[in-house]
Amino acid sequence: MNIKQNNMKTTILILLSLFIFTQTNFIIASNTAVKTATFKCPEISCAGCKAHITEAVKTLDGIKSVKVNLTTKIVIVKYDDSKTTTDKIKAAIEDAGYSAETVD
Numbered sequence: 001m002n003i004k005q006n007n008m009k010t011t012i013l014i015l016l017s018l019f020i021f022t023q024t025n026f027i028i029a030s031n032t033a034v035k036t037a038t039f040k041c042p043e044i045s046c047a048g049c050k051a052h053i054t055e056a057v058k059t060l061d062g063i064k065s066v067k068v069n070l071t072t073k074i075v076i077v078k079y080d081d082s083k084t085t086t087d088k089i090k091a092a093i094e095d096a097g098y099s100a101e102t103v104d
């Protein structure tokens with residue numbers, strides 16, 4: 001095998017290793033995936049409710065985002081499921097004074 005072929009082989013090996021490395025990272029990252037929990041909260045009526053619920057949920061660990069829709073009265077929470085649970089989020093909404101039903 002001449003030097004040129006050997007260099008080519010090395011380059012391919014490096015590229016392949018990089019590819020496997022990035023794919024593995026992706027798999028590890030998706031194991032601690034951000035999950036989405038959706039709740040129906042019929043008592044939501046104004047921007048104040050929206051602020052109360054958002055603040056209450058954000059005090060929990062691992063909350064990525066909270067979206068409150070005033071029209072549909074739906075709360076969508078993105079969270080790290082290694083840090084919190086749907087039940088804890090539901091409890092936080094209820095502690096803020098609103099009933100919350102999990103929507104699948």
Ligand SMILES: [Cu+2]
Pocket residue numbers: 044045046047048049050
């Ligand atoms: Cu309100």
